[in-house]
Amino acid sequence: MSTNASPAAASAVAAVTAPPTSTRREVRRIGLLVGGAPAVGALIQAFVGPGSRAAAATAAAGGAVVFAACHLAPRRWRDTLTGFRFTAVLLFALAAAAVLGTVFVQGKPAEYYPARYDALGTLILALRLDDIFHSLWFAALLGLLVAAVASSAVLRFPPRAANLGFLLCHAGLLATLAGAAVSSAFAVKGRIDLHAGGESTSKVRVTRNGALTGEQAELGFDMRLDRFDLASHDPEFRIAYYEPSRSGEQYSLRASFDLEVGVRHLLPHGDAFRIARLDPDAGGAAAELRNPAAVLEIRTGREVRETPLLFALRPGSNYARLPNGVLVFEKRAADVKSFVSHVTLTSGDDVRQARVAVNEPLSFGGWTLYQADFDPRDPTYSGMEAVRDPGVDGVFVGFLLISIGVAWMFYGGRRTGRLAASIARARRGDGQP
Amino acid sequence: MYVLAEHPWFLAASAAYAAATAAYAATWRSTRALVARVATGLMCAAIALNAALIAGRWISAERPPFKSLFESLVFFSFTTGVVYLVMERLHRTRVFGALAALMSFGCLAYAVAHWDAEVVKLPPALQSPWFVPHVVVYFVGYGAMAFATVAAALQLLAGRSAFFARLTRVKAGTALTGALDLEQVTFDAIRFGFVLLTFGLLVGSVWAKSAWGDFWVWDPKENWSLVTWLVYGAYLHLRRVKGWRGRRAAWLAVLGFAVVLFTYLGMGLLPSAEESVHVYTQSSQS
Numbered sequence: 001m002s003t004n005a006s007p008a009a010a011s012a013v014a015a016v017t018a019p020p021t022s023t024r025r026e027v028r029r030i031g032l033l034v035g036g037a038p039a040v041g042a043l044i045q046a047f048v049g050p051g052s053r054a055a056a057a058t059a060a061a062g063g064a065v066v067f068a069a070c071h072l073a074p075r076r077w078r079d080t081l082t083g084f085r086f087t088a089v090l091l092f093a094l095a096a097a098a099v100l101g102t103v104f105v106q107g108k109p110a111e112y113y114p115a116r117y118d119a120l121g122t123l124i125l126a127l128r129l130d131d132i133f134h135s136l137w138f139a140a141l142l143g144l145l146v147a148a149v150a151s152s153a154v155l156r157f158p159p160r161a162a163n164l165g166f167l168l169c170h171a172g173l174l175a176t177l178a179g180a181a182v183s184s185a186f187a188v189k190g191r192i193d194l195h196a197g198g199e200s201t202s203k204v205r206v207t208r209n210g211a212l213t214g215e216q217a218e219l220g221f222d223m224r225l226d227r228f229d230l231a232s233h234d235p236e237f238r239i240a241y242y243e244p245s246r247s248g249e250q251y252s253l254r255a256s257f258d259l260e261v262g263v264r265h266l267l268p269h270g271d272a273f274r275i276a277r278l279d280p281d282a283g284g285a286a287a288e289l290r291n292p293a294a295v296l297e298i299r300t301g302r303e304v305r306e307t308p309l310l311f312a313l314r315p316g317s318n319y320a321r322l323p324n325g326v327l328v329f330e331k332r333a334a335d336v337k338s339f340v341s342h343v344t345l346t347s348g349d350d351v352r353q354a355r356v357a358v359n360e361p362l363s364f365g366g367w368t369l370y371q372a373d374f375d376p377r378d379p380t381y382s383g384m385e386a387v388r389d390p391g392v393d394g395v396f397v398g399f400l401l402i403s404i405g406v407a408w409m410f411y412g413g414r415r416t417g418r419l420a421a422s423i424a425r426a427r428r429g430d431g432q433p
Numbered sequence: 434m435y436v437l438a439e440h441p442w443f444l445a446a447s448a449a450y451a452a453a454t455a456a457y458a459a460t461w462r463s464t465r466a467l468v469a470r471v472a473t474g475l476m477c478a479a480i481a482l483n484a485a486l487i488a489g490r491w492i493s494a495e496r497p498p499f500k501s502l503f504e505s506l507v508f509f510s511f512t513t514g515v516v517y518l519v520m521e522r523l524h525r526t527r528v529f530g531a532l533a534a535l536m537s538f539g540c541l542a543y544a545v546a547h548w549d550a551e552v553v554k555l556p557p558a559l560q561s562p563w564f565v566p567h568v569v570v571y572f573v574g575y576g577a578m579a580f581a582t583v584a585a586a587l588q589l590l591a592g593r594s595a596f597f598a599r600l601t602r603v604k605a606g607t608a609l610t611g612a613l614d615l616e617q618v619t620f621d622a623i624r625f626g627f628v629l630l631t632f633g634l635l636v637g638s639v640w641a642k643s644a645w646g647d648f649w650v651w652d653p654k655e656n657w658s659l660v661t662w663l664v665y666g667a668y669l670h671l672r673r674v675k676g677w678r679g680r681r682a683a684w685l686a687v688l689g690f691a692v693v694l695f696t697y698l699g700m701g702l703l704p705s706a707e708e709s710v711h712v713y714t715q716s717s718q719s
């Protein structure tokens with residue numbers, strides 16, 4: 001905690017960054033950049049159809065144009081672009097766009113918006129607020145981010161220990177954005193649906209935003225589903241307590257209890273119960289819970305009573321009423337625990353057996369295969385997703401750089417040195433933070 | 434409340450936080466060493482009980498207890514408490530204690546109001562080695578931001594009320610050695626939290642890639658995590674702009690935490706919530 005420069009030193013930097021006389025003009029330049037870029041983007045999108053590629057191209061081209069323009073224009077433009085005030089405004093603008101993307105439901109068919117939002121719906125469509133993150137005005141904002149991050153990094157080249165954290169973090173931002181642009185422009189995603197027992201395919205049914213496009217892509221290898229393992233948790237028997245909703249039409253689960261004989265449990269409204277006796281297999285002799293039956297001892301107020309034998313598997317005689325609710329002895333549907341595809345992949349002479357499970361994707365032949373779906377009614381069916389994503393490495397390298405950079409900036413022990421250096425630079429009068 | 438009667442350890446942990454809040458508030462008035470020690474002792478006890486709740490749930494559920502809103506709230510109160518205790522040592526003051534303990538207490542109280550009717554199983558998508566690091570890093574980060582908010586709130590209060598202004602100058606709880614630079618305290622907590630939020634965001638993205646094949650799908654919860662990160666990013670940059678220190682910076686810190694809370698608890702209010710894969714599935718109980 002001792003590596004901070006004093007606030008006085010930092011505000012000395014700030015004082016040089018933004019002399020009060022020019023502040024207003026700087027704010028105007030910021031407004032022009034942060035307002036102008038999306039406006040230009042919105043204008044272009046009136047002539048260019050929507051799509052990931054157009055958005056990625058706009059961000060890249062916009063970034064390059066702003067970068068070049070601000071370095072060719074009078075010095076104050078570059079200073080604005082690389083200044084902290086601009087950065088903060090831009091980050092807020094991006095945040096506002098992200099918020100808008102959660103206020104309006106994204107990616108619905110065009111009919112949806114006028115139906116849901118009336119007249120506003122037309123405006124939403126016109127501004128592409130229905131698909132903000134592929135819109136060109138948003139892409140233009142990202143272009144601005146690219147230009148700003150690149151400019152501020154270029155100005156601090158070459159790396160020194162003092163600004164290494166900053167450079168790593170901001171280089172990581174660029175790598176992430178570049179990777180994301182490549183992904184959104186060139187990644188292919190699709191579905192593979194197979195049945196166990198030898199069904200095979202070499203094609204992917206392409207999807208966009210989760211919906212099938214009707215196109216198919218070649219995997220470049222053959223995939224056969226040998227086996228599909230669908231495992232469930234053991235089904236559970238529980239004593240569940242339900243109360244009616246206010247309207248009295250529906251019951252909702254308020255509490256639920258393990259089958260522990262003799263343990264007293266409290267219920268809402270001061271009632272209580274315990275399992276007095278438990279027979280794991282009524283009418284049989286099994287020791288495990290096969291057809292369990294139980295007697296509950298229920299206390300309401302002062303009164304204590306025993307229920308008749310409740311059978312978990314016999315609807316109608318599996319519950320006991322209380323003044324405010326009902327105790328039900330019930331069997332829970334078994335939750336799915338895991339589902340795993342065992343596949344054989346064949347590409348020429350290369351034959352490989354492998355498994356694909358949730359959270360354990362399989363990479364082969366440039367594709368990554370994900371376990372996505374199962375069908376409870378058809379235990380042989382396996383739904384998989386196939387993704388070919390040339391940008392993902394850039395994104396992950398960027399993540400790594402950002403993580404190291406941010407940690408280094410704050411805890412690399414060079415903060416003081418870096419600040420001292422930037423103060424010295426500021427004193428020399430080159431006006432940069 | 435019947436839930437507390439049925440779960441006495443929960444009652445004990447909540448009571449310990451409440452008692453710690455009261456004792457820390459007493460250190461605002463009294464500079465006696467005993468009061469200070471009692472306050473810290475109660476806070477330690479509350480955190481130990483809170484840890485026991487988490488461990489107990491972990492064992493009984495046979496999985497990390499971070500699945501439901503209820504479980505995460507119990508964990509949030511814990512990380513907020515732990516971050517506070519570390520900060521108490523680092524900054525050698527107890528002036529933040531009352532508000533920090535109150536936050537932990539509030540989390541637990543909110544958890545009680547959102548009690549899980551039943552322990553649910555972990556769906557396959559959450560059975561990932563990224564699950565625990567993602568959640569732990571995020572909630573420690575949130576704990577740091579909670580602490581930063583307490584410091585910022587005190588800074589704002591000190592500007593309004595003579596009582597709070599005096600607090601930050603006296604040797605509250607006997608541990609304070611000089612006048613506190615509340616702005617610096619806030620900033621220290623935010624940069625620590627920001628590092629964790631960055632890790633959490635990126636780990637979440639890597640996890641999403643390995644579970645679903647997309648590192649980012651502009652889902653509401655993802656967007657709001659990004660908004661949180663951007664707002665704190667703006668805070669960090671704005672500190673270097675003249676005129677953005679002092680009360681403005683403190684308000685920004687408060688805004689940041691408001692966004693944290695909305696990201697955490699408010700997703701259900703969004704019109705796009707029904708589309709989200711990340712919104713906490715609430716049990717039917719209230």
Ligand code: HEM
Pocket residue numbers: 081082083084087090091145148149152163166169170173406409418422433663666669670672
């Ligand atoms: C989301 C994007 C960004 C993040 C997360 C980020 C993060 C950071 C952080 C954490 C710091 C350290 C602040 C401190 O030491 O107090 C920093 C410093 C800085 N950032 Fe950013 N930044 C982002 C975007 C930008 C952009 C767009 C610019 C472009 C102008 C920029 C320019 C700077 C500069 C100039 C510094 C100071 C470096 C130094 O003191 O040597 N940042 N950034």
